[in-house]
Amino acid sequence: MPDVVIVGGGVNGASTAFHLAKAGVRSVTLLERRQLGAGASGKSGALVRCHYTNPHEARLAFESLKVFRSWGDIVGGDCGFEATGFLQVVAPQYEPQLRANVAAHQALGINTRVIAASEVKALVPEARVDDLTVAAHEPDSGFADPNATLYGFIAAARRLGVDVRTGVETTRVVLAGGRAAGVETSQGRIEADAVVLAPGVWASRLLAPLGLDLALVPHRAQVAVFRWPAGFSHRHPVFIDATMGAWFRPEGAAGTLIGVEMGITGTDIDHLDEGVDPDYVALCRSKLAARLPAFAEATMRGGWAGLIMMSPDERPIIDQIPSVPGLFCMLGDSGTSFKTSPAIGRCLAEWITAGAPQLMDLSPFRLSRFAEGRPWRDAHTYGSDRLTISR
Ligand SMILES: Cc1cc2nc3c(=O)[nH]c(=O)nc-3n(C[C@H](O)[C@H](O)[C@H](O)COP(=O)(O)OP(=O)(O)OC[C@H]3O[C@@H](n4cnc5c(N)ncnc54)[C@H](O)[C@@H]3O)c2cc1C
Known part of the structure; x- marks a missing residue:
């Protein structure tokens, strides 16, 4: 060896x-x-989900999900995986692409299906769904403690x-x-x-x-946490919401963590501002409230920034x-x-x-x-496959 x-x-x-x-x-x-x-x-x-707009990353994610779900047996201890379920939300014009991706995921063996907006509402009664027709649902997915x-x-x-x-x-x-x-x-x-x-x-x-x-281009990626507003106590599923370029998931006992698309910004990797920008917090609150209206006046409870490396x-x-x-x-x-x-x-x-x-x-x-002139392009994207949002 x-x-x-x-x-x-x-x-x-x-x-x-x-x-x-x-x-x-x-x-x-x-x-x-x-x-x-x-x-x-x-x-x-x-986030631990299998929904991608290509089968290769979906396969990597599916094989990994099996490990997250049986972590104690395979690795040992507790990785904090919580199977809240996962929803991929898209604008109505991308319903054919969503259906194509879900069919590809099902062919890989992933437990997922297309559900109607009414089923999204049944899963998350606090969600606004009047701008949706369908979503993809993965009941076995969720998130872990990184x-x-x-x-x-x-x-x-x-x-x-x-x-x-x-x-x-x-x-x-x-x-x-x-x-x-x-x-x-x-x-x-x-x-x-x-x-x-x-x-x-x-x-x-x-x-x-x-x-x-x-x-390769380094990029500062931010996230923000909002305390659940009064009366909100639902440990909601993980969302990736392509209608607004955002994802969110539960954080801690009574909070929701959100990240939103910001575009690539080169950054000084040796002097990272690890905090979160005030205008970013306002943007996150408005995006979160657009899907979960109760969060319009939710209390911001922190946030942080990290570094990711974008390939071409x-x-x-x-x-x-x-x-x-x-x-x-x-x-x-x-x-x-x-x-x-x-x-x-x-x-x-x-x-x-x-x-x-x-x-x-x-x-x-x-x-x-890249040298072959064949950079990656997905067949069924939801508006853009050039996303810089961490997810
Ligand atoms: C805010 C944020 C949210 C994210 N959300 C998600 C998500 O929901 N789902 C998801 O799948 N991914 C998400 N990501 C991306 C994910 O976290 C990263 O893709 C992943 O953690 C990369 O892991 P890594 O081990 O490759 O690199 P890193 O975690 O960056 O580790 C690299 C390590 O190498 C060390 N190192 C570098 N150079 C040297 C050297 N010369 N000698 C010794 N050590 C060195 C560094 O100090 C560092 O600790 C997110 C990222 C961020 C920042």
Whole structure:
């Protein structure tokens, strides 16, 4: 079995470490420059749903949902997964696209169906539905606690012998004979047969010395929390509401967490404003109240900002870098790679130990799609497939 070094203590690095150790790899070292969850993972909205406008991410999400739903048995402990159910809401003109996507998801085995607006109302009596005809419903989906998920992967990996080191920065990927041969770190060199890069928005610093420019763009993504208004006590399902570019889900015992589409804004990744902007809060309140009118005067109870890394087609890049054998990557998370981390880590571990991913074909996520002039385009979108909203 190869010796493996993983760069990045977010959910994808942690999941890869766990799956490698579970597959019997004896020498796995995970390096995190700050603390576990210092990147997107610690700030994630952590929606866990399968509805995508392409079958490839839906499959990754479905395989991952199975892990979230049986977390105690597969990983151990509690990842805070709550199966509130999930609703994908679209404007009436996108009903054919929604039906096509749901049919594709059903063909994958996902428990989902198209429901009428009246059924949305029955599930969520507090919701306004007069602008809807149908929605997609996933009763098995919901959300998790992103930090508990990460810590759970790390605890299980440590039990299986993974060496997890925080406060250790990787400064360079070391090559030998054109292959990845280890990493140089702030605490010396570590040799390895395979290196996994899962460094979130800090990826470009490790890629540039290898002559790789993947046109990745960092983006500050905000979320806000609103206390449930008086009389509201419904632990409502998770919504992704494409009519207004927003998602929301329960947060804590009596709150709702919301994120809204803001467009890509380049940002200083070393000086992140971790708070939430006042105008963003107002925008969130108006979007939330447009679907759940009781929230028009809800009390704002906090919010935060995190960093996500957009790839040129807003889909992740999961690959073995073609020009550097032995260098595996999970890059350009594009704000949507928490829910898929169980399957991503498993596929990368299989690739390293068995020579190819066994769970599913990862070629749609290949790096070379950009050089081939074939960036990702979904067939059945709800107005735009170029979303920057974290979700
Ligand atoms: C506000 C917000 C809401 C979101 N909502 C959702 C959602 O609802 N559903 C969903 O699926 N996704 C969501 N996402 C996206 C999701 O959180 C990310 O896609 C996912 O967490 C990425 O995990 P990662 O492990 O790839 O990277 P990260 O979590 O960013 O981890 C990378 C780690 O690598 C470390 N690192 C970087 N460089 C080095 C180095 N040189 N040496 C050592 N360590 C290094 C960093 O410190 C960091 O801890 C959201 C993101 C945000 C910010």
